[in-house]
Amino acid sequence: MQLTPQKAEKKTEPKKSLKIALSAATATLLAVGSFAHAEESVPTEPPVPSNDSAQKPAVWDQPPSDFFSRTYSALKGWAKFNGEVGLLYYKETNRVSAFEPSVNLVAMFDGGKTWSNHLTLDSLTGASPNGATPSRNAQTFTGPSGNSTYSAPAGQVPVDGSFHDTRIAYSTGWFQPLGEKYEFTVGGGVSSEYDYRSLTLSSTVSRYLNSKNTKLSLGASLELDVSDPVGGAPQGFDTMNAKLPADKALGKTVQDFLIGLSQVMSRRLIVQANYSIGSSHGYMTDPYKLLSEVLPEANVNAGDSTGVYYYEKRPDARTKNSLYVGAKYHLLKLGILSGSYRYFWDSWHVHSHTFGVDYDLPLGPKWHAGLDVRYYLQSKADFYRPFLIQGEALPSYASADYRLGDMDAITVGAKIGKKIGEGKNDLTFHLQYYQQTPDSNLGAFGSLAQYTIAPSVKALILKMIFGF
Amino acid sequence: MGVKPWDRDLLAQPGMTFGASLESGWDDHIYFSKEASSGGSGFSGGGCGCN
Numbered sequence: 334m335q336l337t338p339q340k341a342e343k344k345t346e347p348k349k350s351l352k353i354a355l356s357a358a359t360a361t362l363l364a365v366g367s368f369a370h371a372e373e374s375v376p377t378e379p380p381v382p383s384n385d386s387a388q389k390p391a392v393w394d395q396p397p398s399d400f401f402s403r404t405y406s407a408l409k410g411w412a413k414f415n416g417e418v419g420l421l422y423y424k425e426t427n428r429v430s431a432f433e434p435s436v437n438l439v440a441m442f443d444g445g446k447t448w449s450n451h452l453t454l455d456s457l458t459g460a461s462p463n464g465a466t467p468s469r470n471a472q473t474f475t476g477p478s479g480n481s482t483y484s485a486p487a488g489q490v491p492v493d494g495s496f497h498d499t500r501i502a503y504s505t506g507w508f509q510p511l512g513e514k515y516e517f518t519v520g521g522g523v524s525s526e527y528d529y530r531s532l533t534l535s536s537t538v539s540r541y542l543n544s545k546n547t548k549l550s551l552g553a554s555l556e557l558d559v560s561d562p563v564g565g566a567p568q569g570f571d572t573m574n575a576k577l578p579a580d581k582a583l584g585k586t587v588q589d590f591l592i593g594l595s596q597v598m599s600r601r602l603i604v605q606a607n608y609s610i611g612s613s614h615g616y617m618t619d620p621y622k623l624l625s626e627v628l629p630e631a632n633v634n635a636g637d638s639t640g641v642y643y644y645e646k647r648p649d650a651r652t653k654n655s656l657y658v659g660a661k662y663h664l665l666k667l668g669i670l671s672g673s674y675r676y677f678w679d680s681w682h683v684h685s686h687t688f689g690v691d692y693d694l695p696l697g698p699k700w701h702a703g704l705d706v707r708y709y710l711q712s713k714a715d716f717y718r719p720f721l722i723q724g725e726a727l728p729s730y731a732s733a734d735y736r737l738g739d740m741d742a743i744t745v746g747a748k749i750g751k752k753i754g755e756g757k758n759d760l761t762f763h764l765q766y767y768q769q770t771p772d773s774n775l776g777a778f779g780s781l782a783q784y785t786i787a788p789s790v791k792a793l794i795l796k797m798i799f800g801f
Numbered sequence: 802m803g804v805k806p807w808d809r810d811l812l813a814q815p816g817m818t819f820g821a822s823l824e825s826g827w828d829d830h831i832y833f834s835k836e837a838s839s840g841g842s843g844f845s846g847g848g849c850g851c852n
Contacts, residue, residue: 529850546803
């Protein structure tokens with residue numbers, strides 16, 4: 334439902350009169366209360382002298398409201414605060430769902446210095462494709478722990494239904510201007526989940542030029558990750574039932590560099606361009622993804638699973654590049670239009686194009702709404718293989734993870750928000766639909782040709798954000 | 802190209818700035834875990850075992 338400014342104002346009128354009535358009633362009650370209190374508190378005996386500790390109860394003896402209001406006052410004197418608190422709900426049809434509460438808190442100090450903090454919890458459950466192909470016969474798989482099994486009915490994409498994980502991540506950053514022309518940011522973050530831990534350090538230096546209309550930024554980031562998969566870390570092409578080295582954690586390092594330029598074009602237009610390059614080394618194989626071995630084309634049962642499943646194997650080095658351009662154009666009373674484009678390419682021969690458009694429209698003084706569209710087009714990694722063929726030599730690397738295959742994806746969304754209180758706070762609901770469509774031409778033959786090896790993924794995304 | 806300091810009223814509005822937000826953090830996480838590309842507007846690292 335969209336409200337015109339007039340309708341929005343009309344809707345607030347009854348609330349105003351209600352507010353006045355409630356205020357009057359509250360004032361009357363408080364006045365009566367204070368008179369009653371005054372009557373009760375007339376001293377009949379001299380007051381008993383009290384020591385300091387009696388006058389100032391310990392923190393744990395104070396009512397919670399007192400404690401919080403004193404803490405709030407102390408913090409308010411120290412810095413100004415703003416931030417966001419929100420909830421993300423992500424649900425794929427018949428697959429994974431995620432629930433992710435997050436909070437951003439920024440403390441602002443004199444001189445433009447800020448200290449930002451971001452905390453997020455991420456809970457995932459549901460079924461995830463294990464990489465194996467559908468088959469004419471039902472298939473049974475051993476779970477990652479090696480102690481359980483799960484099955485895929487004939488003709489269906491095998492999914493591991495036991496997928497669940499909880500992640501907690503915290504990141505922080507310090508920003509400060511250095512004189513009139515420079516800015517400096519340093520930050521770090523930690524993330525921990527059952528089978529994966531990550532530590533990130535980053536820093537960016539920016540230089541203003543051209544009367545602060547041009548900003549040039551240089552940034553670097555270092556990430557250190559440790560993967561400790563359930564049931565051990567497969568080294569690549571281990572078979573599903575092979576005993577994996579237990580308790581073997583494997584590391585990965587990621588170094589990123591970014592050069593960015595933002596330019597004010599006019600009072601209403603600002604543009605940004607970034608080039609970034611990232612280099613990863615270490616364990617990048619997905620320890621839970623399998624590859625099916627199928628009977629060759631010459632076989633009478635061509636395309637059927639042989640019952641042998643290999644763990645995938647990815648290269649242990651990857652260099653990613655991206656070129657990103659973004660623009661924001663102010664349409665005055667008609668809101669703000671934002672657009673972006675990213676070209677991505679890497680040493681695994683993945684290439685992708687990402688287009689995004691966002692439109693935010695104010696609906697009177699209180700309400701605002703928005704629409705967004707994102708389109709993503711990806712070409713496959715050179716080692717992407719939907720299956721392996723019996724009798725053929727194993728390749729150097731292979732993965733049947735559809736996320737490394739040819740695909741496109743589209744996201745469409747709509748949001749509605751309202752300013753609360755005196756306009757300092759804002760509550761926004763954002764609903765999006767995301768659909769990935771992997772390439773269906775995967776060279777399937779024989780019995781396999783009748784099945785969709787990598788079906789579409791459809792997801793609903795709901796975001797609720799309270800800004801303060 | 803560019804504006805004088807007194808013409809920055811519109812550019813100073815929150816919707817006209819490039820930068821990370823709660824929502825952009827969620828988006829980065831979703832797309833990092835579902836697609837083979839990442840980064841662009843910021844660093845490309847993921848910090849999670851989701852891909």
